[in-house]
Amino acid sequence: MKNFTILKGVLRLGIFALSLLVFNGIFAQTTIINPTGDGGFDNGPSFLSNGWTVVNDANSANNNWYVGNVPGAFAGTNAAYISNTSGTTWAYSPTTVSTTHFYRDVTVPANESVISLNFQWKGSGESGWDRLLIYAAPVTTNPFSGYPASNVSAYPGATLLYTQANAAQATYTNAAVTVPSSFAGTTFRLIFTWQNDASFGTSPAVAIDNVSLTSAVPAVFTSSAIGGQWSSPATWVGGVVPAGGNLISIAAGSVVTIDQAIAYAELVFSRGPVIKYSSLMGCAASRG
Numbered sequence: 001m002k003n004f005t006i007l008k009g010v011l012r013l014g015i016f017a018l019s020l021l022v023f024n025g026i027f028a029q030t031t032i033i034n035p036t037g038d039g040g041f042d043n044g045p046s047f048l049s050n051g052w053t054v055v056n057d058a059n060s061a062n063n064n065w066y067v068g069n070v071p072g073a074f075a076g077t078n079a080a081y082i083s084n085t086s087g088t089t090w091a092y093s094p095t096t097v098s099t100t101h102f103y104r105d106v107t108v109p110a111n112e113s114v115i116s117l118n119f120q121w122k123g124s125g126e127s128g129w130d131r132l133l134i135y136a137a138p139v140t141t142n143p144f145s146g147y148p149a150s151n152v153s154a155y156p157g158a159t160l161l162y163t164q165a166n167a168a169q170a171t172y173t174n175a176a177v178t179v180p181s182s183f184a185g186t187t188f189r190l191i192f193t194w195q196n197d198a199s200f201g202t203s204p205a206v207a208i209d210n211v212s213l214t215s216a217v218p219a220v221f222t223s224s225a226i227g228g229q230w231s232s233p234a235t236w237v238g239g240v241v242p243a244g245g246n247l248i249s250i251a252a253g254s255v256v257t258i259d260q261a262i263a264y265a266e267l268v269f270s271r272g273p274v275i276k277y278s279s280l281m282g283c284a285a286s287r288g
């Protein structure tokens, strides 16, 4: 009986510790770009009034960036979009070589190495040529019109975070990007770039809304006893899919199938779990 009481005490302590962990995981998050604020482009009718700097070409027939309701917003009134008619239409010219940008400087608190960029986007383009690119660059980087020219995505000194792969996205969909943990404790220039070459492509180019950038201290996420698809909330204790950069613990007896790209600070296996790669990942390896 005494042992039972002690066990209960240990259990309570465990639950208390877990609560702290969950509390920590939920509330230790910093909103760096608010999707309902500057990230939603609804604080004003321009990039400037939303805290962004836009770099367009002086030629208004170029494929340039604008803020407004022309493409329709995901939320609120405004989105950011490409237009070759000074913003009056949501359209681009696939024969007018263009590279244009908008950007802002962001600071990630020290130790908050779980850095997540999310945004809503729709549009078309040409796979591998006419597309949205996103960079994290030193604040000394000054983007300019025409550079980098399609289909070069490398930008010296910058880290390429995202490449638009789907060239036909009719309705807004969320893109989730894990920013490398090495950007914790730094200030960097977050650059959204549109580029296209002189041939082929399907108008319109991208429209973007609800840009969100958050950072958090890594938390421990544990798989359920049964497991499941990595991307399924039901696979994880607490019902939340861990964002990249967190600490992952695969419970004993749990079978977890990796069905998405993953980047984690630490992956711990209890005795007996299995982790598999789904065929989507192009790998059939498993580990028992």
Ligand SMILES: [Ca+2]
Pocket: 040, 041, 042, 073, 074, 075, 076, 077, 078, 079, 209, 210
């Ligand atoms: Ca908006």
Ligand SMILES: [Ca+2]
Pocket: 094, 126, 129, 130, 196, 197, 198, 199, 200, 201
């Ligand atoms: Ca093209």
